[in-house]
């Protein structure tokens with residue numbers, strides 16, 4: 001089993017690869033607040049274990065088994081989040097924080113029992129897939145909330161897992177699955193006013209960028 005440090009590197013690399021084809025050493029170093037030399041050491045170790053591949057002058061990629069490793073780690077994290085929110089009354093922020101600790105100390109047997117106990121949830125409380133339960137599904141094209149125009153309808157899918165932001169959306173009572181109508185949008189980075197049921201909820205543009213949504217087309221509703 002990998003030690004704590006390595007697991008965090010795998011996560012940081014996977015996160016960078018969401019946005020770019022190669023994760024650069026510098027980016028990982030900045031993100032983890034360590035030296036480039038430390039990243040390079042770790043990358044070499046991970047490459048020896050077959051979890052990453054390194055391309056000179058470009059950066060790091062996850063191999064097939066690296067991706068599988070990362071997916072299992074994410075599933076552990078997300079299953080713990082479901083447990084903490086549904087059974088222990090954690091807030092969205094608290095659940096993410098403590099799941100980040102628990103995920104490193106979760107043997108497969110424990111996770112299998114926990115998963116069965118909770119009847120195999122498909123999403124974490126922030127709307128991200130639990131792959132072991134979700135199975136393969138074609139990736140939906142998701143937008144961020146700020147990309148929608150006035151008059152459009154959408155369903156909230158997932159929230160970026162960042163402490164203060166999670167507190168914010170919990171206060172606004174936003175949840176994955178909610179259907180919203182874009183009522184108003186202020187120019188120049190102002191705010192977005194959402195119509196939810198019979199209520200208006202206003203959120204800042206910066207927060208809107210952290211919410212993934214899927215557009216609902218008028219004709220497909222009913």
Ligand SMILES: [Zn+2]
Nearest residue numbers: 077096099161
């Ligand atoms: Zn989380």
Ligand SMILES: [Zn+2]
Nearest residue numbers: 081124125126
């Ligand atoms: Zn989550």
